[in-house]
Amino acid sequence: MGAIFEHSVDVRWRDTDALAHVNHVVFLTYLEEGRDAFYAQVLGSDPIYVVARLEIDMRREVRYEDKRVTVRIAVERVGTTSMTTRETVVTPAGETAAEARVVTVRWDADSRKPVPFSDAERARLATSMTA
Amino acid sequence: MGAIFEHSVDVRWRDTDALAHVNHVVFLTYLEEGRDAFYAQVLGSDPIYVVARLEIDMRREVRYEDKRVTVRIAVERVGTTSMTTRETVVTPAGETAAEARVVTVRWDADSRKPVPFSDAERARLATSMTA
Amino acid sequence: MGAIFEHSVDVRWRDTDALAHVNHVVFLTYLEEGRDAFYAQVLGSDPIYVVARLEIDMRREVRYEDKRVTVRIAVERVGTTSMTTRETVVTPAGETAAEARVVTVRWDADSRKPVPFSDAERARLATSMTA
Amino acid sequence: MGAIFEHSVDVRWRDTDALAHVNHVVFLTYLEEGRDAFYAQVLGSDPIYVVARLEIDMRREVRYEDKRVTVRIAVERVGTTSMTTRETVVTPAGETAAEARVVTVRWDADSRKPVPFSDAERARLATSMTA
Numbered sequence: 001m002g003a004i005f006e007h008s009v010d011v012r013w014r015d016t017d018a019l020a021h022v023n024h025v026v027f028l029t030y031l032e033e034g035r036d037a038f039y040a041q042v043l044g045s046d047p048i049y050v051v052a053r054l055e056i057d058m059r060r061e062v063r064y065e066d067k068r069v070t071v072r073i074a075v076e077r078v079g080t081t082s083m084t085t086r087e088t089v090v091t092p093a094g095e096t097a098a099e100a101r102v103v104t105v106r107w108d109a110d111s112r113k114p115v116p117f118s119d120a121e122r123a124r125l126a127t128s129m130t131a
Numbered sequence: 132m133g134a135i136f137e138h139s140v141d142v143r144w145r146d147t148d149a150l151a152h153v154n155h156v157v158f159l160t161y162l163e164e165g166r167d168a169f170y171a172q173v174l175g176s177d178p179i180y181v182v183a184r185l186e187i188d189m190r191r192e193v194r195y196e197d198k199r200v201t202v203r204i205a206v207e208r209v210g211t212t213s214m215t216t217r218e219t220v221v222t223p224a225g226e227t228a229a230e231a232r233v234v235t236v237r238w239d240a241d242s243r244k245p246v247p248f249s250d251a252e253r254a255r256l257a258t259s260m261t262a
Numbered sequence: 263m264g265a266i267f268e269h270s271v272d273v274r275w276r277d278t279d280a281l282a283h284v285n286h287v288v289f290l291t292y293l294e295e296g297r298d299a300f301y302a303q304v305l306g307s308d309p310i311y312v313v314a315r316l317e318i319d320m321r322r323e324v325r326y327e328d329k330r331v332t333v334r335i336a337v338e339r340v341g342t343t344s345m346t347t348r349e350t351v352v353t354p355a356g357e358t359a360a361e362a363r364v365v366t367v368r369w370d371a372d373s374r375k376p377v378p379f380s381d382a383e384r385a386r387l388a389t390s391m392t393a
Numbered sequence: 394m395g396a397i398f399e400h401s402v403d404v405r406w407r408d409t410d411a412l413a414h415v416n417h418v419v420f421l422t423y424l425e426e427g428r429d430a431f432y433a434q435v436l437g438s439d440p441i442y443v444v445a446r447l448e449i450d451m452r453r454e455v456r457y458e459d460k461r462v463t464v465r466i467a468v469e470r471v472g473t474t475s476m477t478t479r480e481t482v483v484t485p486a487g488e489t490a491a492e493a494r495v496v497t498v499r500w501d502a503d504s505r506k507p508v509p510f511s512d513a514e515r516a517r518l519a520t521s522m523t524a
Contacts, residue, residue: 010403013429014285014422018278018326019240024182025163025276028156029407036406046457051155055186061243064280065439109150112192141272144298145291145416149409149457156407160276167275177327195411196308281502286444287421294418313417317448323505371412374454 005073005128007037011066022062027098028054031087034071035102038085042128043121049104052082056100066091075129078122081106081114136204136259138168142197153193158229159185162218165202166233169216173259174252180235183213187231197222206260209253212237212245267335267390269299273328284324289360290316293349296333297364300347304390305383311366314344318362328353337391340384343368343376398466398521400430404459415455420491421447424480427464428495431478435521436514442497445475449493459484468522471515474499474507 009030017023032051039047062069070090077084082105089098108115117125140161148154163182170178193200201221208215213236220229239246248256271292279285294313301309324331332352339346344367351360370377379387402423410416425444432440455462463483470477475498482491501508510518 010426012422012426013279014287014425016280017275018280018282019179019181019238020280020282023276024185025156025159028159029405032156032407033403033405048150050150050192051189053186053188054155055184057184058182061181107150141295143291143295144410145294145418147411148406149411149413151411151413154407160274163276164272164274281441281443281500286447287418287425290418290421310412312412312454313451315448315450316417317446319446320444323443369412 005034005038005041007034007071007073008068009033009071010068011062011064013064016064020063022064024058027056027058027062027089027100030069030071030089031056031098031100031102034073034087035085035104037071038073038128042124044124048107048109049083050107051102052105053103054100055102056098058098060091060095060097062089062091062097068092069097075125076101078117078125078129080116083117083125136165136169136172138165138202138204139199140164140202141199142193142195144195147195151194153195155189158187158189158193158220158231161200161202161220162187162229162231162233165204165218166216166235168202169204169259173255175255179238179240180214181238182233183236184234185231186233187229189229191222191226191228193220193222193228199223200228206256207232209248209256209260211247214248214256267296267300267303269296269333269335270330271295271333272330273324273326275326278326282325284326286320289318289320289324289351289362292331292333292351293318293360293362293364296335296349297347297366299333300335300390304386306386310369310371311345312369313364314367315365316362317364318360320360322353322357322359324351324353324359330354331359337387338363340379340387340391342378345379345387398427398431398434400427400464400466401461402426402464403461404455404457406457409457413456415457417451420449420451420455420482420493423462423464423482424449424491424493424495427466427480428478428497430464431466431521435517437517441500441502442476443500444495445498446496447493448495449491451491453484453488453490455482455484455490461485462490468518469494471510471518471522473509476510476518 015022015026072088074086087100146153146157203219205217218231277284277288334350336348349362408415408419465481467479480493
C-alpha cells in the first residue's frame with residue numbers, strides 16, 4: 001500500500017482568465033505537473049507518455065491570490081501500456097478544487113505508438129498503488 | 132432537431148509541446164473556443180459560464196502541420212443552470228482527435244455563483260438540441 | 263520592394279487574464295503566428311528558427327470582445343543566419359495594439375545551433391523586404 | 394542601494410514547444426512571475442500594472458530538464474506612473490538565459506488608465522533600487 005503522492009504547483013498570473021480565476025484548462029496543467037513529478041520520483045526519470053482519457057470535476061475556483069495548489073496523485077491501476085490515476089487539486093485552505101481520473105499511456109516518441117512498461121517500472125508503480 | 136454546430140480553430144505553434152504535438156491540455160482550449168462560438172451564435176452574446184465537469188477521450192495526435200481543427204458542438208441536455216454538450220475535435224483529414232462530454236454552468240460573475248438560464252436562452256438552446 | 267504581409271489571428275478566451283484583457287505575453291504569440299505564416303508563404307515551408315531579440319511597445323489593450331487581430335510583418339534586414347522584422351498587432355478598429363522589432367535566427371534543430379539561410383531563401387526574403 | 398531580488402519559477406512541461414525547449418514567449422511569463430513576487434514583497438500587496446515596453450535578449454535555451462529558473466529583478470528607474478526594471482532569467486547552472494528591460498505602468502483596473510504610485514510606494518521602490 002503506497003502513500004498518496006503530493007506535489008506543490010505555484011499559481012501563475014498567466015493561469016488566470018477574464019473571469020479573474022484560474023482558467024479551467026490550466027487545472028489539467030496542474031495535474032500534469034503533479035503527475036510528471038510522481039513519475040519522476042517513482043520511475044526515477046522523466047517518463048514519456050500521452051494522456052488517453054481524462055475525467056475531471058471542477059469543484060471550486062482557484063484564484064491568483066491562492067498562490068499555490070497541491071496536486072495529489074494515487075495510482076488506481078497499472079496495465080500493460082497504460083496507467084490509471086486519481087488526481088486531485090487542493091487549495092491552500094485544504095479544499096478540493098478539482099478531482100480527476102486520468103488514463104495515461106506509455107509512449108514511444110520515435111514510433112509515436114504506445115509501448116509497454118518494463119517489468120521494473122511496473123513493479124515500482126505497483127508498489128506506489130494505494131490499497 | 133438542430134444541426135451540429137461547427138467552428139474552426141487555428142493551431143498555434145505555442146499549442147505544441149516537446150513531444151512535437153499539440154499538448155493534450157490545449158484540446159480543452161479548442162473545445163472552449165468552439166463552445167464560446169456556439170454560445171455566441173445561439174444566445175447572441177458572449178455567455179458567462181464555468182466548466183463543472185469534463186470527460187475527454189484523446190484519440191489521435193494533432194500536430195502543428197495540421198494547421199487547424201474543426202470543433203463540433205451538440206447540445207445533449209439543458210438544465211436550470213447547466214448544459215451538457217458533446218464536443219469533438221476533428222482534424223483536417225476528417226479524423227476524430229478527441230471526443231468530450233462537457234457540463235457547463237451559467238455563471239454570475241459578480242456573486243461568483245450559478246445562475247439560471249433565462250426562458251429565452253433555454254428556448255434557443257433547446258432548439259439547437261440534436262434529436 | 264515588397265508589400266507588408268498580413269495575417270489574421272483569432273483571439274481566444276484563454277489569451278485573457280484577470281485584468282480582463284489579453285495578457286501582454288500573448289501578444290508575442292500573436293506575432294509568432296504572423297511570422298510563421300510569413301515564413302511559410304515566403305519560404306514555402308515551416309521554417310525552424312529561434313527568437314534572439316525582441317523589443318515591443320504595448321500601445322493598447324486587446325480584449326476578448328475584439329475577436330481577432332491582424333499581424334503585419336515587414337522585413338527590415340536579412341543577415342547570414344538572422345533576420346530582423348518589424349511586426350505590428352492591429353485591432354479590428356485599425357488601432358495599433360503593439361509594435362515590435364524582432365531578430366530571429368535560422369536554427370538547426372539537431373545540432374541546436376544557428377544555420378545560414380540558403381541562397382534561395384535569402385533571395386526570397388530579400389524580395390519581400392520593404393523598400 | 395538595494396539588493397537584487399530573486400524569485401524561483403518552476404519550469405512546466407506545458408512551457409515547452411515542438412523544438413523541445415521552453416517557447417520564447419514563456420520567458421516573459423517567467424519574468425512576470427518574478428516581477429509580481431518583487432512587487433508583492435516591496436509594496437506588500439499584489440500590484441495592478443500593465444507592461445508598456447519590453448526589450449529582451451534570449452541568450453540560451455531553457456529545457457524541461459532544467460526544472461526551474463531563477464528570475465532576478467533590479468529597479469532601474471521609478472517614475473510617476475511607471476517603473477523600469479532590469480530582469481534576468483538564470484538557469485540552474487548559473488547561465489543567463491535571457492536579459493530584459495521592462496517598463497511597467499501602475500494601472501487603475503476600473504478606469505483602465507495609468508495611475509500614479511503613492512508616495513509610500515515610490516519610497517519603498519526607491520529603497521529597492523540598485524545603486
